[in-house]
Amino acid sequence: MATDLKPVRSEADYEAALAEVERLWGAKSGTPKGDRLDVLATLIEVYEEKHHRMDPPDPIEAIKFRMEQQGLSRKDLEPIIGTRGRVAEVLNRRRGLSIEMIRNLHEQLGISAEVLIRPTRQDEAA
Structure with a gap:
């Protein structure tokens, strides 16, 4: 499994987190892989909210x-x-x-x- 979790602070961190989520996708909830997937998804969500925000359409x-x-x-x-x-x-x-x-x-x-x-x-x- 990958290294320790850390905040997603840059586009490189973001891309790495997305790649790891893709590898972990489908991991069973409550397992170490499933827990890691949940934490990564939360970190990605926080980063996207700050840096990839989409305004509602006109x-x-x-x-x-x-x-x-x-x-x-x-x-x-x-x-x-x-x-x-x-x-x-x-x-x-x-x-x-x-x-x-x-x-x-x-x-x-x-x-x-x-x-x-x-x-x-x-x-x-x-």
């Missing part, structure tokens, strides 16, 4: 991503968002999402309401 990007995933067109959004013009305004960032639109997008497309209520990139610049 609401419009989230809508476009879900459209692509589900093969939806702008026309498919009309019952959810409103008229063809309204759909265009929203997707082109000229109109914000209303509470009703957010509810509909969440319920019908499964997009997280937390993502949809975030300011769009255009709003953040203002």
Whole structure:
């Protein structure tokens, strides 16, 4: 087994920890290998939280991503968002999402309401 555990402080430490986790993957819980896997996973998680943090997606990007995933067109959004013009305004960032639109997008497309209520990139610049 590898050397003593130490904090993950650099990208090299991070890469080494990931490689060891891959080797230990599937180790039985409660065994020395399983315990080492648990500790390494925790160390990696702390490092990623600090250095590889991902912000939630922009609401419009989230809508476009879900459209692509589900093969939806702008026309498919009309019952959810409103008229063809309204759909265009929203997707082109000229109109914000209303509470009703957010509810509909969440319920019908499964997009997280937390993502949809975030300011769009255009709003953040203002």
